[in-house]
Amino acid sequence: MTEHYLPDLLPVPHPMDAGYDLPHFEGLKQERLVIQRCKSCQTWIWGPEHVCYECLAWDPAWVEVEARGLVFAWTRVWSPGFGPLRPAAPYMAVLVELPHAGNVRMIGNLLGERMQRVQIGDPVVGRFEHHEANGYRYSLLHWARA
Amino acid sequence: MDGKNLLAEVAIVGVGHSGYYPRGQSPDADFRLVLKAIFAACEDAGLPPKQIEGLSSFCGPPTDPRRVAAALGLPELKYAGLQWSAGGGGTAAAFANAASAIIAGYCDTVAVIRSVKMDEATRYGQGYQKAESATASGYGFQGVDKAPYGILSPAATLSFQACRLVEAHGVPRAVFSAVARASYHHAQTNPDALMHGRPLSETAYDEARWIAEPYNLYDCCLENDGACAVILTRRDRAKDLKSRPVRMLSAGESASFRADAPAFNWPDFCSAGLRSLAPRRYRQAGIGPRDVDVVQAYENFIPGVVMALEEFGLCSYENAAETLRFENLIAPHGRLPLNTSGGNLAEAYVLGMGHVIEGVRQLRGESRNQVPDARVCLVTGGPLTPMTSALILGHADTL
Numbered sequence: 001m002t003e004h005y006l007p008d009l010l011p012v013p014h015p016m017d018a019g020y021d022l023p024h025f026e027g028l029k030q031e032r033l034v035i036q037r038c039k040s041c042q043t044w045i046w047g048p049e050h051v052c053y054e055c056l057a058w059d060p061a062w063v064e065v066e067a068r069g070l071v072f073a074w075t076r077v078w079s080p081g082f083g084p085l086r087p088a089a090p091y092m093a094v095l096v097e098l099p100h101a102g103n104v105r106m107i108g109n110l111l112g113e114r115m116q117r118v119q120i121g122d123p124v125v126g127r128f129e130h131h132e133a134n135g136y137r138y139s140l141l142h143w144a145r146a
Numbered sequence: 147m148d149g150k151n152l153l154a155e156v157a158i159v160g161v162g163h164s165g166y167y168p169r170g171q172s173p174d175a176d177f178r179l180v181l182k183a184i185f186a187a188c189e190d191a192g193l194p195p196k197q198i199e200g201l202s203s204f205c206g207p208p209t210d211p212r213r214v215a216a217a218l219g220l221p222e223l224k225y226a227g228l229q230w231s232a233g234g235g236g237t238a239a240a241f242a243n244a245a246s247a248i249i250a251g252y253c254d255t256v257a258v259i260r261s262v263k264m265d266e267a268t269r270y271g272q273g274y275q276k277a278e279s280a281t282a283s284g285y286g287f288q289g290v291d292k293a294p295y296g297i298l299s300p301a302a303t304l305s306f307q308a309c310r311l312v313e314a315h316g317v318p319r320a321v322f323s324a325v326a327r328a329s330y331h332h333a334q335t336n337p338d339a340l341m342h343g344r345p346l347s348e349t350a351y352d353e354a355r356w357i358a359e360p361y362n363l364y365d366c367c368l369e370n371d372g373a374c375a376v377i378l379t380r381r382d383r384a385k386d387l388k389s390r391p392v393r394m395l396s397a398g399e400s401a402s403f404r405a406d407a408p409a410f411n412w413p414d415f416c417s418a419g420l421r422s423l424a425p426r427r428y429r430q431a432g433i434g435p436r437d438v439d440v441v442q443a444y445e446n447f448i449p450g451v452v453m454a455l456e457e458f459g460l461c462s463y464e465n466a467a468e469t470l471r472f473e474n475l476i477a478p479h480g481r482l483p484l485n486t487s488g489g490n491l492a493e494a495y496v497l498g499m500g501h502v503i504e505g506v507r508q509l510r511g512e513s514r515n516q517v518p519d520a521r522v523c524l525v526t527g528g529p530l531t532p533m534t535s536a537l538i539l540g541h542a543d544t545l
Contacts (some may be wrong), residue, residue: 006296011282013290047285047408070543072415073306073313078356079300081272090356093295095306105410107306109295120313140294 023062028139036060044102067126072097157384157391160377162186166494179373189377192388194462199253200225202244204236224253235528237498239535261373285408300420302367305447309448310416328475367490367528374499396430406532418453418529435459442501450529477515
């Protein structure tokens, strides 16, 4: 297992609402980014919704999209708000916008030098990071400069 | 609105608070802080506590209104209202709810109450203190899209909008410094303020440690203990009380389109959430931005103040650096006196309740940083929360 960007101290992600967003988590484990798109009106949706917020059709489809995008906003965290994580600070996180998927946004850590300069609009590509906690496997999606 | 402002039937007649303490240092439990605040507000109004008939609060408060009613031996609790927003987004909305209960005739007198009390595990700067095996689920605060990536604290969670404000809208951090220093300046004449006797220099602001960029220590609200209470009653009853009544010219709340869309996907991303609410509030009050004499703007983090002022037409992003200079923001003679008690940054953070108390004091002429002849005060509840609210207070002689 490769080194993780942050130490293994953080909350472990589990599906919500009786497994409704399981396809997203299963996708990450297979190094695929899977989000939602309405089967009726084609609206891209993230995070998961039970109905399309535009046309109100039930159960948007789970669709794989390319894990690349543009930095929409960024932060460098110096005070994590969790004592055991403090030695890992500062660390960086980016809010990434996916222009090829309706400009939906998602957060991940920005890999690389922790004092690097980053700007809104910088292109980034996804990097999958695999974890195991007491036999439960899950994966995170981070970002690196394209 | 057919021309009649129903809020004219309501008056704010009493304000009060417990002592304010640095976090964890209150000798009193939450509930006792609330009782002290209610007694202080009733004393201010000249109204016996047993005449309270309704209780209103917001943001999942620790205080159960039934418990308050039993403790105070209220003859009957006729209204117990709770607004659903997170954080201080519901501050002003709790007053809108209280007023609507009075207007509808459910009861005559309502106390709006809120306390805050922190220990190591619940302080705002420590967002996550659970066991290492904890799990995340869903996409809310500390959800699966944030917590596994170390986005745990309110500051880190709410830093991305601030990034956009600085980098996409070009608002310089010097504006944040001016807002922080104005708050600390006002706290120096307010003996109740936690930062009384601790002024903030420009250098100290500039050299403060980062919390989560672009927030440094002084961009973040205080962590403290305390409680506030404000008494509302029918306008015709206000005349018999000892305090000078203050009018609610306008009040309401708003969550704009998909305002709490999961995983940071709300469309109007860098927003106080007041853009559609502000024109409605001005319309109900029958005023415009030029009529605002003094502002109490909620600040969990300072960038929310800039967003709120922009959305209420009191500055633009382009002129923020010029309009929101320190000299303009301080009482008595600044053009836009802001957070004149010290606010959430330098007086105390009781989810914005202190802003309402200070607004009332300004319109009674009783502020420690009085704006001469203040007639209209804007109070905003909760930029950087998914649902926000606002209150416009008016001088007594408009009653």
